[in-house]
Amino acid sequence: xxxxxxxxxxxxxxxxxxxxxxxxxxxxxxxxxxxxxxxxxxxxxxxxxxxxxxxxxxxxxxxxxxxxxxxxxxxxxxxxxxxxxxxxxxxxxxxxxxxxxxxxxxxxxxxxxxxxxxxxxxxxxxxxxxxxxxxxxxxxxxxxxxxxxxxxxxxxxxxxxxxxxxxxxxxxxxxxxxxxxxxxxxxxxxxxxxxxxxxxxxxxxxxxxxxxxxxxxxxxxxxxxxxxxxxxxxxxxxxxxxxxxxxxxxxxxxxxxxxxxxxxxxxxxxxxxxxxxxxxxxxxxxxxxxxxxxxxxxxxxxxxxxxxxxxxxxxxxxxxxxxxxxxxxxxxxxxxxxxxxxxxxxxxxxxxxxxxxxxxxxxxxxxxxxxxxxxxxxxxxxxxxxxxxxxxxxxx
Numbered sequence: 001x002x003x004x005x006x007x008x009x010x011x012x013x014x015x016x017x018x019x020x021x022x023x024x025x026x027x028x029x030x031x032x033x034x035x036x037x038x039x040x041x042x043x044x045x046x047x048x049x050x051x052x053x054x055x056x057x058x059x060x061x062x063x064x065x066x067x068x069x070x071x072x073x074x075x076x077x078x079x080x081x082x083x084x085x086x087x088x089x090x091x092x093x094x095x096x097x098x099x100x101x102x103x104x105x106x107x108x109x110x111x112x113x114x115x116x117x118x119x120x121x122x123x124x125x126x127x128x129x130x131x132x133x134x135x136x137x138x139x140x141x142x143x144x145x146x147x148x149x150x151x152x153x154x155x156x157x158x159x160x161x162x163x164x165x166x167x168x169x170x171x172x173x174x175x176x177x178x179x180x181x182x183x184x185x186x187x188x189x190x191x192x193x194x195x196x197x198x199x200x201x202x203x204x205x206x207x208x209x210x211x212x213x214x215x216x217x218x219x220x221x222x223x224x225x226x227x228x229x230x231x232x233x234x235x236x237x238x239x240x241x242x243x244x245x246x247x248x249x250x251x252x253x254x255x256x257x258x259x260x261x262x263x264x265x266x267x268x269x270x271x272x273x274x275x276x277x278x279x280x281x282x283x284x285x286x287x288x289x290x291x292x293x294x295x296x297x298x299x300x301x302x303x304x305x306x307x308x309x310x311x312x313x314x315x316x317x318x319x320x321x322x323x324x325x326x327x328x329x330x331x332x333x334x335x336x337x338x339x340x341x342x343x344x345x346x347x348x349x350x351x352x353x354x355x356x357x358x359x360x361x362x363x364x365x366x367x368x369x370x371x372x373x374x375x376x377x378x379x380x381x382x383x384x385x386x387x388x389x390x391x392x393x394x395x396x
Contacts (some may be wrong), residue, residue: 008038012054012078013041020069048211054080112171112313120178121159127153129153135165135172137315138281144158144172145208159369167312173253191240191395194227196220200249200389210243229395239396249389253345253354256380264328266298273324279317294325338377339370347379359385374388 023046030037038051052060054076066069069160077194113135115123130136133149146165153163162177186192196209202218210227214220229243299321306316333341350356356364369380 003344004086005359007034008053009078010053012075012076012080013038013051014054014057015075015077016057016060017047017049017051017072017074018069020064020067020132022044022067022069023048026067029067030060033059033063035059041265047218049074054078074222087223088259106314107170107312107316109170110135110144110167110172111137111315112307113137113172113174116173116175118178121176126174126176129157130174130250135174136271141167157380160318169309176325185390186242186394189385190242191229192242192392193225193229194223194243194245194247196224196249197389197391198222198228198249198251200251202226202247203250203386204246206246208244208246209241210245212245226390243392245390247388247390248386251387251389252382252387253350253385254380255358255381256345256378257350258376258378259338259342259344261335261375261377262330262332263320265331266326267329267382268274268376271329273323273325275321275323277319277321279319281315283355288321292323294323296327297323297325299323334378335370335372339368339379341379343368343377346379350381351378354383356383356385359387363387 020026023042027037027048036053039049041049044047057073113130115125115126118126130149130153133147133152134144144165145165146167149162150165154160160176160181161179164175166173166175199221202214202216202220205212205214205216207227209231210229211223211231212227220226222305224365227243227245229241231239231241233239240345243277265286271294273292273294275286277287278285302320302322304318304320306314306318308314347356363386365384367382367384369382371378
């Protein structure tokens with residue numbers, strides 16, 4: 001039975017409706033002629049619906065005329081009808097074939113490089129790095145030796161401890177682990193000094209072993225000697241030791257800015273316009289070549305790479321330009337309003353540069369210095385950070 005159904009699919013089948021008073025006679029003749037009847041559905045004594053082979057339809061019509069029944073086709077299915085449907089649509093068939101070939105070809109190449117696990121090393125730098133070894137957009141996947149490239153990068157980069165490369169679809173996924181800098185541990189039996197890790201002002205000193213060469217309040221530079229690995233004894237004289245000390249220093253991070261109380265302020269009108277550009281590698285198709293209808297506007301650009309599923313990328317970018325209209329008006333800030341605005345901006349800059357939030361509150365102080373002169377406000381934001389600034393240096 002199952003083979004007959006499969007054969008009907010490839011040979012083509014027709015669902016027909018038979019109406020008449022001699023339905024039973026019609027069915028008996030069909031069976032006597034070994035006509036395969038599939039999905040027989042009887043509504044009443046004068047109406048049935050059946051599915052038959054395309055090749056049996058002429059015989060069915062002959063039997064229907066003989067039994068004084070009416071035959072009406074309701075559905076055609078199977079490969080012969082699909083082929084016949086598109087037989088006259090040659091352009092469509094050719095286009096479909098071209099697209100299929102195009103999709104097959106582009107799956108052989110890399111069209112996206114994804115970087116994961118990096119914190120200190122920028123993604124752009126890593127993309128340039130792997131591109132030097134042959135992993136870049138447009139590169140043939142069969143030419144990429146993953147193991148060889150991974151080994152070469154680990155050998156040539158001291159800041160990368162591990163790298164994993166995975167090719168999925170047209171996507172190259174680069175996962176890395178960066179080297180964690182661990183301070184050099186010097187054996188307790190070796191002679192060493194203690195030097196400053198950063199420029200600072202000494203705020204606290206506890207020397208367990210060695211001789212201090214600075215005092216609280218002294219200003220030191222990075223690399224300056226803080227504790228020398230020597231000890232003076234009344235009976236033993238001078239001897240070299242492994243220096244030990246806990247030393248904290250004050251480090252100052254600051255930013256300064258000057259702005260007028262009277263400023264031009266941008267007010268968004270709520271009006272926007274979008275311009276679309278399609279990029280196929282270096283070829284660009286711009287759908288909006290005219291100038292903007294806005295006199296004053298900011299442009300927000302977004303790039304989206306065309307992809308199918310999660311890791312099947314195409315060499316096609318959709319670039320969208322959104323022009324946001326604004327108007328300008330003059331606004332006069334009060335001293336407190338402008339101070340608050342400027343302090344917030346300076347805090348963001350200091351955070352991005354020095355990661356101030358990572359320090360505990362008890363080890364940091366904030367000072368705001370302001371000066372109002374000629375309708376201009378100068379704000380200086382200073383953070384005083386207390387941190388341990390010691391590093392051991394072996395005496396050779």
